[in-house]
Amino acid sequence: MMPLSYCTNVHPAEDLAGVLAQLDRYAEPIRRLVGVDVLGLGMWLPATLAGELAASHGLRTKLRAELDARGLEVYTLNAFPYGGFHDDVVKHSVYRPEWTDERRLTYTIDCATVLADLLPDSAAYGSISTLPLAWRTPWTPADDDASTAALTALTGVLDAMATRDGRPIRLAVEPEPGCVLDTVTDAVRWLAPRVDPRYVGLCLDTCHLAVSFADPAAAVAEIRRAGLDVVKVQASAALQVDEPNSGPARLALADFTEPRYLHQVRERTADGVVLAADDLPQALAELPARDAWRVHFHVPLHARPAAPLSATTDVLRAAIASLRSTVDGTLPHVEVETYTWSVLPETAGNGGDTALIRGIAAELRWAGANLFELGGVR
Numbered sequence: 001m002m003p004l005s006y007c008t009n010v011h012p013a014e015d016l017a018g019v020l021a022q023l024d025r026y027a028e029p030i031r032r033l034v035g036v037d038v039l040g041l042g043m044w045l046p047a048t049l050a051g052e053l054a055a056s057h058g059l060r061t062k063l064r065a066e067l068d069a070r071g072l073e074v075y076t077l078n079a080f081p082y083g084g085f086h087d088d089v090v091k092h093s094v095y096r097p098e099w100t101d102e103r104r105l106t107y108t109i110d111c112a113t114v115l116a117d118l119l120p121d122s123a124a125y126g127s128i129s130t131l132p133l134a135w136r137t138p139w140t141p142a143d144d145d146a147s148t149a150a151l152t153a154l155t156g157v158l159d160a161m162a163t164r165d166g167r168p169i170r171l172a173v174e175p176e177p178g179c180v181l182d183t184v185t186d187a188v189r190w191l192a193p194r195v196d197p198r199y200v201g202l203c204l205d206t207c208h209l210a211v212s213f214a215d216p217a218a219a220v221a222e223i224r225r226a227g228l229d230v231v232k233v234q235a236s237a238a239l240q241v242d243e244p245n246s247g248p249a250r251l252a253l254a255d256f257t258e259p260r261y262l263h264q265v266r267e268r269t270a271d272g273v274v275l276a277a278d279d280l281p282q283a284l285a286e287l288p289a290r291d292a293w294r295v296h297f298h299v300p301l302h303a304r305p306a307a308p309l310s311a312t313t314d315v316l317r318a319a320i321a322s323l324r325s326t327v328d329g330t331l332p333h334v335e336v337e338t339y340t341w342s343v344l345p346e347t348a349g350n351g352g353d354t355a356l357i358r359g360i361a362a363e364l365r366w367a368g369a370n371l372f373e374l375g376g377v378r
Contacts, residue, residue: 003075004367005040006030006360007234007337012086014046016059020066026357028070033361041067042076042335045114046083047107054110060117067118074118076127076232076333079111080174086342091262091279095179098134099147109157112169116161126169127232127333129203132181133173133190139180148194158199172203172231175212177264177296178278183212184219192226201229205337206319207236210312211294213268216319224326233319234337235367236298237311245289249308255345256297257281264296298340300359302366313370320371334371336363 011022031039045053053059067074081094082104097103108130115126133139133147154171162168173187181187187202202223209219223230239256241249244267256263257280265283267275269291277283280295287293299311323331341356 003040003073003333004235004364004372005042005074005076005333005335006364007042007044007078007335007339009044009078009081009085009337010339010341010356010360014083015049016052016063019043019045019049019063023066023070023072025353026360027072029357030361030364031071033357034364036071038071038073039364040076040335041072041074042078042333042337043074043118044078044081044085045111046081046085047103047110048083050079050107050110050114054113057117060114063114064118073120074115075120075123076129076335077111077115078335078337079108079128080131082107085339086260088260090260092135094262095131095135098143099131099150100134100143102150104130105150105154108154108171112154112158112161115169116165119167123167125167127172127203128169129172129174129232129234129335131173132175132179132187134180136178136180136182143180144190151195151200155196155199159196162199168199170198170229170231171200173200174203174205174208174234176205176208177211177266177276178262184209184214184222188222188226188228192228195228197228201231203232203234204230204319204323205234205236206316207234207238207296207298207312209319210238210240210315211264211266211296213266213274213294216315217322220319220322220326230323230332232333232335233323233331234335235301235316235320235371236337237301237313237316239293239295239297239299239305240310240312241293241295241308242310243308244283244287244293246308250284252306252309253280253284253295256295257284258343260343261340262296265293267291267293298338299344300338300341300363301336301370302362303359317370334367336360336367338363 175181175187263280265277
């Protein structure tokens, strides 16, 4: 079984001191509460910090020692947000810089350099998740060419690192509604003719998968038919709204309307057409709401939202089952990524550190029991 981690992009930190403080304040208490000797972290390093660490072997050695001392290990990095992920308003800025911008390539190479020194000895590979090129507009054929060139340059770096270290660092491109690579189908069609599958594959975010109303088994099969791998899974759940036009549903959804993150909405009509809104306020104002909605709002895996809302954890379960059946029981890296604790209606403005620590620990225990059929997470 490959390791299960939780993503540290839930914690605000923009420098090394802040990241080290996270380990004491959150990660180690979560490990103790889960009851394991070693806990996986899917680390988020903002670009400025990734650059500092990449430039200093001494700082990388220090970070590795601090992780080891607390019973923490890192197999995967989340290099989707470039920085400022806890600003008051994030929205579309999370998709910048795009893969057409040399800063994105530099950041990703820096992350690979850092991850190579953080990987535990038992790791077969390291993974880095990244954005699906850019938000969908504006986008041109020239942007396709620039992004292809950037990924080709990255592959050259990763190949040299794998030759040196004996194990690869692999990039996991993460389809997301509203982006250039909106769905798994979009990602497969774009990536398959352009990338070296030894070093570039997909990150399957199961919240995004659910929002697109994709069939998990069909998505996994499509990726494999194209000769690509699921390098990483972000274990996440979206909001499900079966009757979005009802008064109780609209009142409940209003509680999830918040200014920091983008919450794309999809409505699948009775004839299978998927209607789109780029954010929840737009959906409430413009979508017909005659059929079920799915909302890009990561909700805790273990805690079903109050009726009339629900969560798409069945999509997550089905995706993991499909992956297990196609790879002889060996799973890619799995990272619990509920970055929205600070903006959930139940926790916004209250609960504090104790509620967050208990909540993440409960998610990890849920994932261990429901996805891996284990009592623990490792």
